[in-house]
Amino acid sequence: MQQSLEDGQGRRFEYLRLSLTDVCNFRCSYCLPDGYRKPADAPANLSVDEIRRLVTAFATLGLWKVRLTGGEPSLRRELIDIAAAVSRVPGIRRLAMTTNGYRLAERAEDYAAAGINALNVSVDSLDPARFAAITGHDRLSEVLDGIAAARAAGIGTVKLNSVLMSGINDHELEGFIAFVQRHDLSLRFIEVMRTNDNTAFFERHHLAGAEIADRLDAMGWQRLAREQGAGPAVVYAQPGRPGQIGIIAPYSKDFCASCNRLRVSAQGKLHLCLFGDYGIDLRPLLQADDQQDELISRIAALTATKTPGHRLRQGNSGATPHLASIGG
Template identity: 70%
Template sequence: MKVGEFEAPAAPHGAAGGLIDGIGRRFEYLRLSVTDVCNFRCTYCLPDGYKKPCNRPSELSVDEVRRVVTAFAKLGLWKVRLTGGEPTLRRDFEEIARTVAQVPGIRRVAMTTNGYRLAERTVQWRAAGISAINISVDSLDPARFAEITGHDRLKQVFSGIDAAQGAGFDSIKLNAVLMRGVNDTELEAMIDFVSSRDLSLRFIEVMRTNDNAEFFAKRHVAGQSVIDRLQVLGWSRLPRQPGAGPAVEFGHQQAKGRIGIIAPYSKDFCATCNRLRMSSLGKLHLCLFGDAGIDLRPLLQSDDAQAELVERVRKLTSTKAPAHRLHQGNSGATPHLASIGG
């Protein structure tokens, strides 16, 4: 079995056919934000850095995380991705990862990181039960990387990638937000980079949020243009893997790695949606670009509320909208991507 490929487990006993919305989409993947704090200042997300809100509630505790993941596992979800902000800023991040990995029914624990602690902690993260890791690498050029992220840490991130490859993760993916006039000239260099390495690289379209309309208009690169270039270079579309995220993946006979495209502005992007989101404050988001999150935190205070929590999630999921409204210029209530983990 190749890196990143795996067989999906059967739905656990008690999942009652799994979690399905009103148009028949089945959900098996939970994106769980453990913090909205980030130490980077990426131009497409937090260009002015993180600003702590006044009277900000506390983030979910480890016990609250266990309860919410247990509820989703009872509904048939078997994959959890720990996100942020930068999730590893939580001092108890490894305890969270270990707790999630031990929940009955959870088969895969993934994480997304900016990589600043990757070289230092990757062995511990793997030992805590994380089996898949996504790392943000928006440029292969150190100066440009620093310009995009606000930190001159590309060499440090590359050291972390090497460490992760030695730590035995099932899947290692690099995320790059492609931006017109910023890093789009690196497209072919990035393709060459992943061709010689056993990694997956995903190009992500800039997404409009409530605070970046001008940036979006100036920097957006359509995902289809990347797909067109890949096909010219001989890359072909690969079958969708069980539990996969939103990327459409491509492979090449002479390449060691794979390339994915996350293009939320493409036709029928939402048709294969299989994921739900929980914020670090305990709100369920049925869509990244939905109108608002639904507060489930009152049901996370005791194990005795599990049955009520499960039923609440089931009913809310049935109301999930068929698609986002990005094409109408409506990004819902999402202020920026760090707020609920992208």
């Protein structure tokens, strides 16, 4: 009989966000405006075998969805091998990846063949100049070509992520709506989140997701029922029209009540919350297949201690230096 993974609040966990690398090649203004700088003492990333053992343990506990994150996961040399290994783990039905779209157009077919069946692609502006200003790269056309290639390759779910920033891209709502309806896509607006490295940026540019929700309501968009295994977005659609808009608003009341996800860093640390104070090292239990029982027990015991919610509304973002550190 398959076990289940629950915390002390009765929340069940079926979704793992697995970081493959801390490295990112973009310089997004809300995350790594000065680019990635590798610490001199950075430990090695988890190997393919360590990742297989980790995901197998989570799957034994009822987890069926894995999202590969970074940094930028496409920079990980073993990405295809990792994706293939994870997709073959019994019980894993959804293998997703969040990417900035780097080389997506040329790699989409390889991703699909390796078992990746869902993609979230970061597109913070549909204006080429603004996209370049936000990310540090004039690559909007390449990213959009990659989205088209991913759909053509048969990746069943392709969504756009856009960080919502007051005074930077908040005026693009109508343009994004027209784009997702024209291409029948889903877009997720994500509130800027305060981390240890972006406090000044957050204070200047944070915009509550509720403001976008109010604008969608005024345009006749309706809130959809939450799907099984879905992430934190509240999703809206316009009756009779293609396309969806989701809002991820971590500063909203009761945001954490429906949490269904855990995180593991690229070096094997379990983070019970994106904005927790520390991660717990699982790597010593990932060295051999005969450690599975101990690993499963450890994951279950730690998950039971997960706190009811983050402390962002109190201005406390825990130990998270920036969103690239454990995948956002």
